[in-house]
Amino acid sequence: MGTARSLSTVRPVVNDKREAILRAATQVFARNGYFNSKVADIARAAGVADGTVYLYFKSKEEILHSIFDAAMEEAIHAGRKELEAIDDPREKLRRIARLHLERLGADRDLAVVFQVELRGSTKFMEEFSAAGFFAEYLGMIRATFEEGQRAGIFRRELNAKLVAKMLFGALDEMATNWILSRRRYKLVPMADEVMDIFLNGVSAAI
């Protein structure tokens, strides 16, 4: 019933709803699991009608995709920006690791979706890993590592792709364990511990 609100909200109104659904879905998926979550639950949590969900997303599956895409896009974007200012490949990798765990540690629901719900089907996994943001993320780590190899910082004989997967796997396991643990501890500090070992392992002899 307000009157003057329109100017700045016409478009945002649309996004508001889309984002509300995305936020609601993240929460619902995290709490109940993707397969046990009903579209109606998401709609209720987002404060919209069931049918409205389908004005913004083609299907329940697309919602899951969108959660992943939106989070990854932002993470990669923010990550690239942060890395620009850094030169040392070692420092860059340290920063990546910290950002990785910071983001997941900051939003437990999102973390659950990333670490658990997204993993439950080869279909999802293939779509997400073969191409797209995940490959881009892994590529970023790899490129940074190769940069270090060229600079003589990292051992040249190592397979950069494998190294990237290894680092990712280590961080990924930290996140997954954190989510599943009953004990509540800080996730971020583990980044440095992991990087200590990792960098020690891949660095060239002086």
Next chain:
Amino acid sequence: MGTARSLSTVRPVVNDKREAILRAATQVFARNGYFNSKVADIARAAGVADGTVYLYFKSKEEILHSIFDAAMEEAIHAGRKELEAIDDPREKLRRIARLHLERLGADRDLAVVFQVELRGSTKFMEEFSAAGFFAEYLGMIRATFEEGQRAGIFRRELNAKLVAKMLFGALDEMATNWILSRRRYKLVPMADEVMDIFLNGVSAAI
């Protein structure tokens, strides 16, 4: 009436069917995903009637559990045996890594179930990780590492639990990537590459 007949047939008759269902389920779950797999599919693949499945398993979910349990039990059992003969903690860890990837690399369907289907719900994940075989596996890695720490081989300041998770995560990622990759390559050799970096990273200075 005979004597020599019982040993090799009486029990196996029962197990044959149970194992056939387990084998069939592994295949079906790997191909279609747990949630998309119908019990009827499993029964057909195992060559039994739908109802027969329920003579051996309480529910579809129990089948998944049993696949995990059976594979883990055997893996841990075989693993412990192999490790007995080895003294050097480094060598022990190398052997663990190789066994890890060998087992998964030898049965792609089982690997898919382990790397993907088992991961898709916090419920499963919690059941499998909090206690049970997974914790035991992680504990085995950790104990070996601590052995090395006590022997002065590995850096004493490192958190053994984190180290264990890190190694597991690295190997786990190798396996997952291998499954999802379109390219068919050998999984086992990656164990040595990972261990090279890992051991380099955790070893104490000489």
Next chain:
Amino acid sequence: MGTARSLSTVRPVVNDKREAILRAATQVFARNGYFNSKVADIARAAGVADGTVYLYFKSKEEILHSIFDAAMEEAIHAGRKELEAIDDPREKLRRIARLHLERLGADRDLAVVFQVELRGSTKFMEEFSAAGFFAEYLGMIRATFEEGQRAGIFRRELNAKLVAKMLFGALDEMATNWILSRRRYKLVPMADEVMDIFLNGVSAAI
């Protein structure tokens, strides 16, 4: 937004479907029996989709309950109204008996549900008799009888509760026999024959 439209349409639209399902279920239950009736049969007979049934009823069992409740509520309501105008307890009981058989005689399907389908489980029976409409119905007969006792019309030494059950049982058996009989005869006239004997049996000597 006219005014006069709402009264006769807005609510009925909802009720139409609910009542169609109830009517269809009565028919289906009467023809096939409760346990042999499929929800799909009811849906088809009501001209709705299977799922629609569950928008109006929580379960198949609730449909049966609702048939009973709706019919009993209306019967008791109509009954009380008719009885208000009558003073003589004998006449009241005669009217009750006639109404009882009139209602059942007017809708054979409903009668089958009442006389047969509702009787097949202690669970149902207990729910329906212990409290609720049935107890209320029996109480109505009993109260009327006690009224006659106080008025000196009925024998004071008789146990009113037992008398009420006896009359109900007699009428109930007329209805059940009528339903099961291959011969088609009028049910209502039996009310007077029963009441002749009954009143003769319970009336005080003049």
Next chain:
Amino acid sequence: MGTARSLSTVRPVVNDKREAILRAATQVFARNGYFNSKVADIARAAGVADGTVYLYFKSKEEILHSIFDAAMEEAIHAGRKELEAIDDPREKLRRIARLHLERLGADRDLAVVFQVELRGSTKFMEEFSAAGFFAEYLGMIRATFEEGQRAGIFRRELNAKLVAKMLFGALDEMATNWILSRRRYKLVPMADEVMDIFLNGVSAAI
């Protein structure tokens, strides 16, 4: 292994098992309801294997039939014997009523099967009432009543068939209420109370 036991048991052994199943089924049906009772439950309660049940009965339904038939046959047989010694039709009917409630009151499980489980389907009801023991039972009451009419004891203008149904209905309701009641009271004494009213209602003026 025994040797000398055979003479008197060869046949009884057969009947023992058949009767054990019948007894077990009565109990199981009474506790769980016919439709919720599994043949396996009956077998276990009878101490035989599932398949054995089918050596004595063609189907689950036949078991229910047999319970009814066996109990009715014995009741009618015993009833006829008792009535032989009585002359007065009033006394005969009193005896019938008492026997009716005595039998049901003596075996609650059997009573539940008779009053509830047997009533839940038109199919059962039709089979049991149209012909068979139930018709015979009703016919026995009716014949006794007609005997009294001829003797001038009972009112000649009454419809004997209706009178028989009425008496049966009254007794039947006593039994059903007794079963469903939480309060535990004696069923048999109600026979005399019912008969008091009934006989008063149908007797010819002196």
Next chain:
DNA sequence: AATGAATGAGCATTCATTCAT
């Protein structure tokens, strides 16, 4: 854009019955 009533395909599980031993 938004609603929410309606749809109907889809599926784990049960259990009466059979039959090889």
Next chain:
DNA sequence: TATGAATGAATGCTCATTCAT
């Protein structure tokens, strides 16, 4: 006779999606 493992037909209910309003 007796067993009990195996069978497979049968069904209530859910929920993603649609569409008339």
